Amino acid sequence: MRVSPDNIQSLQPNEVFVFGSNLAGSHGGGAALVAYRKFGAIWGQGVGLQGQSYGIPTMHGGVEKIKPYVDEFITFARQHQELVFLVTRVGCGIAGFTDEEMAPLFSEAKQLENVFLPRLWWSIA
Numbered sequence: 001m002r003v004s005p006d007n008i009q010s011l012q013p014n015e016v017f018v019f020g021s022n023l024a025g026s027h028g029g030g031a032a033l034v035a036y037r038k039f040g041a042i043w044g045q046g047v048g049l050q051g052q053s054y055g056i057p058t059m060h061g062g063v064e065k066i067k068p069y070v071d072e073f074i075t076f077a078r079q080h081q082e083l084v085f086l087v088t089r090v091g092c093g094i095a096g097f098t099d100e101e102m103a104p105l106f107s108e109a110k111q112l113e114n115v116f117l118p119r120l121w122w123s124i125a
Contacts, residue, residue: 008088015052023047035055040053
């Protein structure tokens with residue numbers, strides 16, 4: 001079980017902070033603000049790799065609208081085995097989703113050795 005830390009304040013050179021974003025890339029609060037202030041998230045870019053961070057939009061609709069972006073992240077992580085992805089509780093802060101709603105979207109990521117997920121998500125199917 002690869003568990004991401006609860007409160008990520010620093011990263012190793014090969015680590016990437018995975019956070020919930022919005023399509024506009026307005027990183028004004030929560031993990032997005034941490035990504036912007038500490039890990040190179042780019043204001044105005046809501047999706048994908050940005051410095052040592054990776055944004056997954058969660059503020060534009062329901063789980064079905066978020067899933068394609070999670071799938072895109074999983075594909076990216078699979079293609080970049082040289083990086084370690086530390087996934088935060090994407091969508092479970094300002095976006096207002098529950099862990100039970102978000103964790104299943106990342107179930108395929110459990111198979112990837114370079115993806116670390118929140119501890120609680122490992123116990124959710």
